[in-house]
Amino acid sequence: MRASKAFISTLREVPAEAEIVSHQLMLRAGFIRKSASGIYTYMPLAQRSLQKVMKIIREEMNKAGGQEIILPIIQPAELWQESGRWEVYGAEMFRLQDRHGRDFCLGPTHEEIISDLVRREVSSYKEFPLLLYQIQNKYRDERRPRFGLMRGREFIMKDLYSFDKDEEGMKKSYQIMYDAYEKVFSRCGLKYRAVEADSGAIGGNISHEFMVLAENGEAELVYCEQCKYAANVEKAEAFPEKLPQEEPGKMEEVYTPGASTIEKLADFLKISPKKTIKALFYEADDKLVCALVRGDRELNEIKLQNSLDCINLQLASEEAIKNKLGYTVGYVGPVGLEGVKIIADKEVPYVYNAVIGANKKDYHLVNVMPGKDFNIDLVEDIRVVEEGEKCPKCESPLKKARGIEVGQVFQLGTKYSDSLNVTYTDENGEIKKVFMGCYGIGVGRTLAATIEQNHDDDGIIWPMSIAPYHVVIVPVNYKDEEQRNYAEEIYQKLLSEGIEVLLDDRDIRAGVKFKDADLIGYPLRIVIGKKTVKEGTVDLVRRATKEEESLAVNEIISKVKDIISSELNEKDL
């Protein structure tokens, strides 16, 4: 492709709308253009990289036994009503009516429609395992679409669904897909980590997320370098610290003026924050709940929600607390609480002679014995794990990192085959429920995550496997006949070798061409200039390292071929 013909337009300014690097660079380098909030046009450069990601995905899904289909985007409401999710999805689902007034939605996900297909088409145990997938747009009317392709309202996803006759089969399919996902992200040239994850609205018990490691990633994860444990902090199991046992002291009220935070309180009383207990009030499906964690810990709302098994969870408003209990926020504590469920983190029972809010302004209780001086209804792991804590599996210190979720896999069990009655006949003629799994990859998100992980101040640094082009040829002065001839010759030779190359034949300053090349991020750049004409050499520059080497014109083709094939093969292992 010639730059003079290519539909590529780069921007010098950082667009105001873009907050994160990948979004900024995709706009600046001409990969995407916004059409409406969270809705984008993919320009030719993005389309080329997307096609490569999709090809890698297709190849790995097919190798794993997946069969590709295309499901409708526009889905009849009836199926969602049957599964019970028509209401659950709320405002995040795009809904519409056809000319006859029938209700439809734009698929935010496809469990319903594929379950319906399989219940109609499959009847015998012989047909399992069955792995079906598609690569297509999904629609979610996000409250706050942001970060470009990271959180759009129209986005490309690969979703695969596995169907098995029993839990064992499901687990086998899950492992096959887990392995296939590792291959996909390795081949895309990404540094990633698979972590245990919460299964959220999709459901099921076991789930993993595939996280591309990036400093500014939205997600936080912990991992153990000793054993292979890794988890999203949302999900990561905390190893409870047991403080040394103590004889009970005398519980009494202490005047603690201005001690409105744990830090101030510990300072004031000259104790460790570990000796304090924080009480937080939540509304869980309209019931008031008191959650307790040790003063130096942070509460994990997702764990709390899962422990309470509720659909809606939010911090209780001052008003809700006052209505129920009669007192204001601050200095709250569990002693004397009545009619409110108390859920405590696993560490709370081990805080002996604890300091706790006295439910009275500027007062705390000291020497409180949990379980004795106040009742605990439920003890669960409801706190956030911190860096350096013990790994729940091997007790080595945990590390923390940030990442971007690009894929997630779920063991759904019979969640959807129960609600949608997806059954089969087993070896003995018995009717049984099908076991499902589902497996998603955000295709556009993978591009964005790649950029978050691979960029510098000048622009994007594409891994060879998903770069829009492998090579850019930059003649310093294309109008110079001799330079042009060299450029054209190398261009044609690379094309004939099947290498994806862009020839920057534009009649503009060389500096602009270099800036564009760095911004767009082609892995290799061949520079043709006066030296080429005089000495018969060209400069080969690696985008990632800016490493530059001078090569004879007759060496350049084989050198480029070698680099590309070695970089592609490395990822293909």
Next chain:
Amino acid sequence: MRASKAFISTLREVPAEAEIVSHQLMLRAGFIRKSASGIYTYMPLAQRSLQKVMKIIREEMNKAGGQEIILPIIQPAELWQESGRWEVYGAEMFRLQDRHGRDFCLGPTHEEIISDLVRREVSSYKEFPLLLYQIQNKYRDERRPRFGLMRGREFIMKDLYSFDKDEEGMKKSYQIMYDAYEKVFSRCGLKYRAVEADSGAIGGNISHEFMVLAENGEAELVYCEQCKYAANVEKAEAFPEKLPQEEPGKMEEVYTPGASTIEKLADFLKISPKKTIKALFYEADDKLVCALVRGDRELNEIKLQNSLDCINLQLASEEAIKNKLGYTVGYVGPVGLEGVKIIADKEVPYVYNAVIGANKKDYHLVNVMPGKDFNIDLVEDIRVVEEGEKCPKCESPLKKARGIEVGQVFQLGTKYSDSLNVTYTDENGEIKKVFMGCYGIGVGRTLAATIEQNHDDDGIIWPMSIAPYHVVIVPVNYKDEEQRNYAEEIYQKLLSEGIEVLLDDRDIRAGVKFKDADLIGYPLRIVIGKKTVKEGTVDLVRRATKEEESLAVNEIISKVKDIISSELNEKDL
């Protein structure tokens, strides 16, 4: 792929919902499944064939200089309001609102959104010609979705848009795309014809449709075997027959009891139907119009609509005519008509001493001289061309055929750059309007049309280039170890040669496997049976001709390779 693992389910019965062959066969052979009216799931077999059609399209679009992008499916209303088509599209457009109450539609076509992109990104004449395309779902809420993939509400289309600086450039781009379309349909293995077409709601003056020839095609076309003229009958130019001039006779009313049709009238009066004139009343944008064609001709409503330049055209109701004129339908004629526009076909002025309805039950007027005895406001070509008539270009007799429109190309001129203000700066610094073209291919429709053209009583006959698999191997008895070994050996060898092969390893009767193979329509079938074990030969059957030949096992691989590569190359020319 092994049939035992493949997600293929065939049906013995013809589904009641399917009226035409391609729809019936796609359902029976397990290519598609209905999800809602006009909305389908594409099963793995269809997906494989679709991918091949899309690959051919991509290759030809890229060769022609097209650059692939992905435009949003969900489009903001503002753009459609700006172009004036938000209202025009009416009930056929799926509309929806997001959570903030903003209006969107699901793109029925993409002129607006691409014009918006180009007006924002392109500013100089240097950037033309620019050819951008995508392959994606389109949405049209058809009043009566039918015929499976022929007329769906959600369907896959390739749409390319060309942008040029002037009319000459547009015509050049148009020709390039026209040629590329010929290559696409040839490579798909189709017998087709490009015909002049009406440009309908998309607009512009010059348009061609690509018609796959098929007996049951929805469209009718005429073509000339001498010159290359071919046109959709909707558009085909009529060569007016001039009847011999006559001296005017005496106009008078004649009693013609029961002569309610032209045939009966001609019989009754013992004249040629050519001597009669038919009058038809239409409501054109709420105005009553009287259209005249010779009695033996058929009126062409699309030509009439174009001649009248109206948006809505329909036969006038009895009531509307009575309200306006005061008399009932039947025996109507133009003599004495007042306040109604009269449009006559080009042949009407050449009917001397014509017979015309007298506007009186059971009476006609004879010896009427058009233009003298009644006024004509407009003379236009408004009739349907018949087989055997003279070609408008070379006057040889025209032939008629039926076809299915699989693609259409349009010269749009400045229609959209006018309404959406798409401009560029020319060589002299002047601001000018961009000239556009648009070019569509129905991808799913191409599959359906292929089946309409290529099938027999037993099922589909796929052209090699878009068959879901090239070869099926049918071991008569897969349980027989020796047969199985032969089958597996041939299967592995074909796979290693990169040939797409399905091994029917199912433990079912051979007759069922043969029936399925014929129904699905794999181009080649290799049969392995007792003879294979005894004599070392296999039968190779061509699906299209049912031709069968016996080959030694060691010959089969090279034979199959030869057939496939020769059939693919033929189409690739």
